[in-house]
Amino acid sequence: MIPFNKPYITGNENKYINDVISRGKISGNGFYTNKCQTFFREKYGFKHCLLTTSCTDALEMAAILIDIKYGDEVIMPSYTFVSTANAFVLRGAKIVFADSEKNCPNIDVQKIEALISNKTKAIVAVHYAGIACDMDNINLLAKKYNLFVIEDSAQAIDSFYNNKTLGSLGDIAAFSFHDTKNIISGEGGLLVVNNENFIKRSEIIWEKGTNRAEFFRGEVNKYGWVDVGSSFLPSELIAAFLFAQLENIDNIQAKRKHIWELYYNHLNPIQNANIIKLPEIPNYASNNAHMFYLICNTIDERNNLIKHLKNHDIYSVFHYLSLHKSEFYKNKHDNRELINSDNFENCLLRLPLYYELSDNEILKICNLIKEYFKI
Numbered sequence: 427m428i429p430f431n432k433p434y435i436t437g438n439e440n441k442y443i444n445d446v447i448s449r450g451k452i453s454g455n456g457f458y459t460n461k462c463q464t465f466f467r468e469k470y471g472f473k474h475c476l477l478t479t480s481c482t483d484a485l486e487m488a489a490i491l492i493d494i495k496y497g498d499e500v501i502m503p504s505y506t507f508v509s510t511a512n513a514f515v516l517r518g519a520k521i522v523f524a525d526s527e528k529n530c531p532n533i534d535v536q537k538i539e540a541l542i543s544n545k546t547k548a549i550v551a552v553h554y555a556g557i558a559c560d561m562d563n564i565n566l567l568a569k570k571y572n573l574f575v576i577e578d579s580a581q582a583i584d585s586f587y588n589n590k591t592l593g594s595l596g597d598i599a600a601f602s603f604h605d606t607k608n609i610i611s612g613e614g615g616l617l618v619v620n621n622e623n624f625i626k627r628s629e630i631i632w633e634k635g636t637n638r639a640e641f642f643r644g645e646v647n648k649y650g651w652v653d654v655g656s657s658f659l660p661s662e663l664i665a666a667f668l669f670a671q672l673e674n675i676d677n678i679q680a681k682r683k684h685i686w687e688l689y690y691n692h693l694n695p696i697q698n699a700n701i702i703k704l705p706e707i708p709n710y711a712s713n714n715a716h717m718f719y720l721i722c723n724t725i726d727e728r729n730n731l732i733k734h735l736k737n738h739d740i741y742s743v744f745h746y747l748s749l750h751k752s753e754f755y756k757n758k759h760d761n762r763e764l765i766n767s768d769n770f771e772n773c774l775l776r777l778p779l780y781y782e783l784s785d786n787e788i789l790k791i792c793n794l795i796k797e798y799f800k801i
């Protein structure tokens with residue numbers, strides 16, 4: 427059986443979790459939280475980092491930080507995870523969904539300007555499959571209309587736009603360590619704050635609306651309730667697990683890139699025969715091998731391929747259902763058709779990609795796909 431995903435345990439997770447237990451401080455913002463945050467700052471040059479319990483929570487923090495109020499509008503792709511939108515809806519925002527590019531699920535930047543109104547407060551760039559959105563042009567629009575840019579970098583760890591780290595290009599970014607992502611802690615996330623104006627408040631929101639973090643650094647002599655907030659920080663057990671993963675990030679990334687390249691090379695003949703499309707990586711983007719997907723011509727072709735692989739005990743999966751057509755949002759959406767988003771909903775297929783997937787297994791999967799398309 428080849429599952430779609432299998433969490434990879436690097437080896438030191440247990441050791442560091444035991445270390446947390448013997449240190450006797452298990453709640454958040456301790457030794458391992460600090461080690462992880464320092465790792466991210468040093469390796470990727472992020473200005474300010476806070477571990478969170480999920481990417482969803484980091485996005486909710488972003489919505490609080492940019493002070494989303496009832497009626498504010500936020501522009502984002504429809505082809506994304508529920509949390510990208512839900513985080514802003516929780517604070518009363520109206521979501522204005524933009525279509526994806528034709529050949530890539532990322533937001534089509536050409537379509538954004540027409541959607542901006544005097545209520546627009548932010549653009550959310552989702553780096554689908556860890557492949558960068560066109561950030562220079564998104565930031566130009568944001569500057570012109572005085573909007574915030576939030577990067578949903580859930581899938582984009584260790585990925586780059588013109589050699590600049592994804593997560594460092596917007597005002598705020600959110601990463602995920604859910605166990606379907608490249609680097610995992612079961613559930614977990616990271617808030618990156620690049621806009622200096624939000625740094626101080628981010629710590630307060632993180633610690634239930636208190637200035638506890640300042641107190642522990644000895645900057646104030648008592649702590650109390652100073653703002654809104656919630657419990658967004660993970661326990662030290664989660665941070666310890668995450669740190670074991672981070673120590674192995676280069677190894678994990680190298681293996682994932684190897685798998686991705688093998689898939690690409692073996693499936694390219696089917697693309698060359700114009701039967702499927704493989705991911706397109708723009709010149710400005712790097713590939714962090716978060717995901718290997720292919721795009722079929724029709725929904726039936728895609729669904730039958732899923733069945734064909736499943737008959738051989740291989741689990742491939744489709745991905746997002748366009749949010750503008752979701753049960754929750756369809757009546758709130760303004761009727762615009764988003765044809766590229768719908769096309770990815772219908773035709774995109776994700777193949778197994780995890781550290782322990784062997785070259786032979788990849789070959790087997792690719793041969794079955796070739797058999798299906800009679801190539």
Ligand SMILES: *Cc1c(COP(=O)(O)O)cnc(C)c1O
Nearest residue numbers: 480481482507509580602603604
């Ligand atoms: C995984 C994912 C999320 C949610 O991450 P969690 O850590 O599970 O909250 C949000 N946005 C995108 C694009 C994702 O892929």
